[in-house]
Amino acid sequence: MSVLKADHISIQFGGLRAVNDFSLDLQEKELYSIIGPNGAGKTTVFNMLTGIYQPTEGSIYIDGKLMAGCKPYQFTAAGLARTFQNIRLFHGATVLDNVKMAHSFKTDYNFFNMLTRTGKYHSEERRITEKSMELLEMFDLQDKKDFFANNLPYGEQRKLEIVRALATEPKVILLDEPAAGMNPNEIDDVVNLILRVQKELGKAILVIEHHMKMVMKIAEYIKVLDFGETISEGTPEKVQNDPKVIEAYLGGHANASRS
Numbered sequence: 001m002s003v004l005k006a007d008h009i010s011i012q013f014g015g016l017r018a019v020n021d022f023s024l025d026l027q028e029k030e031l032y033s034i035i036g037p038n039g040a041g042k043t044t045v046f047n048m049l050t051g052i053y054q055p056t057e058g059s060i061y062i063d064g065k066l067m068a069g070c071k072p073y074q075f076t077a078a079g080l081a082r083t084f085q086n087i088r089l090f091h092g093a094t095v096l097d098n099v100k101m102a103h104s105f106k107t108d109y110n111f112f113n114m115l116t117r118t119g120k121y122h123s124e125e126r127r128i129t130e131k132s133m134e135l136l137e138m139f140d141l142q143d144k145k146d147f148f149a150n151n152l153p154y155g156e157q158r159k160l161e162i163v164r165a166l167a168t169e170p171k172v173i174l175l176d177e178p179a180a181g182m183n184p185n186e187i188d189d190v191v192n193l194i195l196r197v198q199k200e201l202g203k204a205i206l207v208i209e210h211h212m213k214m215v216m217k218i219a220e221y222i223k224v225l226d227f228g229e230t231i232s233e234g235t236p237e238k239v240q241n242d243p244k245v246i247e248a249y250l251g252g253h254a255n256a257s258r259s
């Protein structure tokens with residue numbers, strides 16, 4: 001079943017067509033990647049897929065629901081979560097509270113229950129704490145639950161971002177450069193975690209990433225963008241041998257050294 005579909009989406013910023021005629025159909029539990037040189041349009045695609053930008057043309061569906069005109073929080077409610085290139089945690093809050101705040105998006109109590117601290121509020125609080133701790137354990141962050149987020153090492157802050165995205169109980173998760181700035185050991189760790197999120201939690205995943213080795217290891221299907229156009233797509237084997245992709249990466253505007 002399709003969990004995220006982009007049907008011929010394009011976006012224009014003034015005279016610049018940043019993304020042209022992009023399509024994607026991500027099924028449950030699939031792991032796709034979008035790659036391309038700097039400025040190719042990858043983040044702009046993510047911004048359209050999450051409701052930050054409205055496509056000038058084309059349509060987006062989450063879990064079969066047409067998202068035209070919807071706001072980012074409605075994309076989250078429909079089952080989509082994302083992480084950002086630059087880390088966006090609540091730095092002055094503890095690790096556990098960061099996750100609980102994301103979970104509380106799906107709480108079953110209302111403002112009245114919260115103010116009056118009813119039984120429903122307390123049982124929901126327990127449920128959220130337990131679920132948050134389960135995710136922290138999966139990411140080996142349980143012992144740091146009381147640390148302030150800004151006191152975590154960089155690699156663990158990136159992992160906490162993924163935990164926060166998962167806490168909204170999404171069907172599909174979009175990861176924007178999850179390995180950026182990580183050392184090789186941290187990258188191996190995040191690769192294993194992404195594969196566990198796919199296989200054990202059953203999430204569909206869409207990843208933007210510059211580390212080619214990582215992409216080739218995890219992606220089942222790759223879309224390659226250059227100057228807003230989809231220049232190639234298919235399995236990792238097909239894409240890495242495509243002369244158009246090699247040309248785009250060696251063409252001077254790419255950061256090929258990041259492979």
Ligand SMILES: Nc1ncnc2c1ncn2[C@@H]1O[C@H](COP(=O)(O)OP(=O)(O)OP(=O)(O)O)[C@@H](O)[C@H]1O
Pocket residue numbers: 013016018036037038039040041042043044045
């Ligand atoms: N809000 C905006 N207004 C005008 N132009 C924009 C806007 N957002 C993105 N662009 C332009 O769209 C093009 C694609 O940018 P985008 O950030 O999507 O590329 P990218 O593939 O994610 O690059 P990188 O790998 O460097 O992050 C760029 O030319 C960028 O300057």
